[in-house]
Amino acid sequence: MITFDKVTKAYPDGTTAVNELDLECPSGKITALVGPSGCGKTTSLRMINRLIEPTSGTISLDGESTADMDPALLRRRIGYVIQHAGLFPHRTIVDNVATMPKLLGKTKKEARTRAMELLETVGLAAHFADRYPWQLSGGQQQRVGVARALAADPAFMLMDEPFSAVDPVVRSQLQDEFLRLQKEIGKTIIIVTHDIDEALKLGDQVVVLRTGGVLAQAATPLELLTEPADEFVADFVGRDRGYRSLGFANLDGRVETVAEPVARLGDSASEALARASDDWLLIVDPANKPIGWVQPANVVGSIRPDDVNLSGTVADAHGTMRALLDAALSAPSKRGVVVDGDGVLVGTVTAHAAVAAIESADLAGAVAR
């Protein structure tokens, strides 16, 4: 746990960057710090590893005040990732990552082995190891930055706009990979971003700061979307927050599926027609995993892959309300297909039933707002 206790940073010119900040960042979780430009996000982050010293107040790691720690030793306990990765330009990728293991006393060979493992962990192929940073794309450099921050196996990670220098597609991939990685490594992470969508996607806890470094709200993404503390947070979180909150509302137990008649590729048109409850019939594979929808009336002979309409999305029974609604709206039959964790058909749900489930759930207020 990283704890801020009445932490203030005032610069000599009179700017108060952070003002009496009280905050708890739980162990093994991601805390996303977000807010308008100049609200003190980076200052808050850099006070944790003492790149900036607080004017007053205390920051502690697992109850131990950082003020009492040797700054160099403190920084070894905390991985630090910055925008543009900040790699050493004249060192190869593997040497960039091996720097910390070497500092910690590993031999050259051990450090290289560790660095190669870390590059694999962050999804970089071994052939990148002997390149220089300028020979990598922005997204690949960010991965190296993460690998380097993990090299000392720190319990804590600080990340300052780590994904903002890459294009939106790569950014989204890096975010997904990062979430997968965090499931394995379970570090205590604070990530700074100016992008509320990134904060909501990555943060277990999202902390909104307002100008002057004042805490506006610290909450889960769902709470922030459904119960913004005030007008400032509501505006910052955005207009379609009711709809977006569905992306954080789990389906478990909130919606009942209806059994759906099915057919298989190769079944005859007449069989399919007899089985269908309306114009559309769901096609499944031999393992009962949905493939798509056919209109039996348009099938000549037996059902072939070309007859199948693939436009509908599929919702996981343990996924989100948003995915369920999307499945219902995107299916040509208007019945959203729900599957279990193995992709096997559970049943279908109409948009009407999905909305009814949303209205009856705790989310009702947020959706209506």
Ligand SMILES: Nc1ncnc2c1ncn2[C@@H]1O[C@H](COP(=O)(O)OP(=O)(O)OP(=O)(O)O)[C@@H](O)[C@H]1O
């Ligand atoms: N060395 C300094 N001297 C005076 N003021 C400073 C100094 N460093 C930062 N500030 C001010 O402190 C405030 C907070 O800066 P900080 O970099 O923490 O904001 P931020 O939320 O990370 O902003 P951004 O999203 O634009 O990066 C700003 O008003 C900034 O101008």
